[in-house]
Amino acid sequence: MGNDESSPVDESVAPRTLPGRTVEALAEHIKSGQVKKICVMTGAGISTSAGIPDFRSPDTGLYANLARLNLPYAEAVFDINFFRRSPEPFYELAHELYPGKFRPTITHSFIRLLNDKGLLLKHFTQNIDCLDREAGVPDDKIVEAHGSFARQSCIDCSMPYPEEYIKLHIEEKTIPRCELCKGLVKPEIVFFGEQLPASFFQNRMLPYESDLVIVMGTSLTVQPFASLPGMVREETPRLLINKERVGGFGSQADDVLLIGDCDEGVRKLAKACGWLKELEALWAKTAPRDAPTDAEAEKEAPPKDKDEVLEDEIDKLTKEVDETLNLSKWHEEKVRGGSSSAPKSVASSQHEDEKGNLNHVFVSNEASKKEGAASTTPVVAEKDQTAKSEGGKKD
Numbered sequence: 001m002g003n004d005e006s007s008p009v010d011e012s013v014a015p016r017t018l019p020g021r022t023v024e025a026l027a028e029h030i031k032s033g034q035v036k037k038i039c040v041m042t043g044a045g046i047s048t049s050a051g052i053p054d055f056r057s058p059d060t061g062l063y064a065n066l067a068r069l070n071l072p073y074a075e076a077v078f079d080i081n082f083f084r085r086s087p088e089p090f091y092e093l094a095h096e097l098y099p100g101k102f103r104p105t106i107t108h109s110f111i112r113l114l115n116d117k118g119l120l121l122k123h124f125t126q127n128i129d130c131l132d133r134e135a136g137v138p139d140d141k142i143v144e145a146h147g148s149f150a151r152q153s154c155i156d157c158s159m160p161y162p163e164e165y166i167k168l169h170i171e172e173k174t175i176p177r178c179e180l181c182k183g184l185v186k187p188e189i190v191f192f193g194e195q196l197p198a199s200f201f202q203n204r205m206l207p208y209e210s211d212l213v214i215v216m217g218t219s220l221t222v223q224p225f226a227s228l229p230g231m232v233r234e235e236t237p238r239l240l241i242n243k244e245r246v247g248g249f250g251s252q253a254d255d256v257l258l259i260g261d262c263d264e265g266v267r268k269l270a271k272a273c274g275w276l277k278e279l280e281a282l283w284a285k286t287a288p289r290d291a292p293t294d295a296e297a298e299k300e301a302p303p304k305d306k307d308e309v310l311e312d313e314i315d316k317l318t319k320e321v322d323e324t325l326n327l328s329k330w331h332e333e334k335v336r337g338g339s340s341s342a343p344k345s346v347a348s349s350q351h352e353d354e355k356g357n358l359n360h361v362f363v364s365n366e367a368s369k370k371e372g373a374a375s376t377t378p379v380v381a382e383k384d385q386t387a388k389s390e391g392g393k394k395d
C-alpha cells in the first residue's frame, strides 16, 4: 500500500497552475503571491531526524524495551482495553517519548515559517510528539489526527487533568488517576479502538479550500489521514517531500515530487523561495538553551553576608506563603474529597531542576486551556476502524 501503483502524469501534459513541475517553478508560484492557504500533512518521517523512534512500528527498539513488561503483543501498549487493565507499559513508554526530550527539526520550523508568513491554513499531523508546537506553530493551526501529549483526560468521565500533575507522574512512572471519579488518566493520544479527535473530522475538508498542499514524511498508508491529500481541487498544486513516491502523488498535472529526506527537501524549497536564511535562523532558536536556571545561578553566586541571607529567607518565606495560599485555593476548587492520586509535590522545583527545562516542555500550556474537550465529543458515522488497524506500518 505504501508503494504507489498509480502511473505518473505524462511529461507532455502541461501543468494547469504551475509554470512547471519543479521546486523552482513551485517557488516562483508561491512568490507570485497566488498562494495564501497551504495545508501541510505530515507523519513520522518529519520527526525521525529529531531522534524520535517510530513507535508505531514493532521493528523499532522501543518495543524491544517494552518486552520486559510482559506485553501480550507489542501494540498492546496502545490498546485501550489493555490500558484499562494494565496502564504501566504505556506510562513506561510515555516516559521515553514525553515532549521536552527532543528538539524540533528544521522541517517543523519550516511549518512555523509558513505560519509566520501568513500562508499556513492548517497543519494535519499523525505525530503525537508536539514538536510542531515546540517549533512555534500555534495550537489553532494544528490538527493532531492521532491525538498527542498536548492534553490529557480521564478515560471514564473525560475530565481534563492538570498538565503539571501528569508531567510528574510521567517523570516518576506512576499512574495518574482522575480527581473526580478515580478513573485512569491518559494523554489524548488516539489508541487502537478509539475515535479520532473531532477536530480531524471538523477540518478534513480544508484541503479543498487550500491553494497548495505539502505532504511530508508519511507513507500515507493509515486511513482516514491518507485520504486528505486527495481532498483538493484539480488545479491545486501538491508537493510531496518523502523518501518514496506515495499516495498517488505524481499522477496529477500540478504534482511536484521531492524524493528524499524531509529536512533537505524543505531547505531546497526555502532556498528556491529565498527564505533559507530566515528558516535556518528560526530553527537555530529551537536549540536547547544552556542558560542556567535561577536556582543554578544562585548556587554559583558569590557567598552572601548575614543580612543578605536573612533578607533572602524572608523573601522566600513570603513567596512560599503566597504560593501555598494560591495552591490551596486552587485545590479546593479542583479537588473534592482529597486526592490521593495527585503527586505530593506539585510545586516541586526539584524535578524541574533535575530535568533542566520542564517549563518549556509544552508550548501547549495556553492551548490546552483554549480548546477544551474537542476530542470528547462523540463522532458519529466515522469509525476508527482503519486508523490504527495498520499499526505495524510506517506511520
Ligand SMILES: [Zn+2]
Pocket (backbone or CB within 6 Å): 154, 155, 156, 157, 158, 159, 178, 179, 180, 181, 182, 183
Ligand atoms: Zn474521571
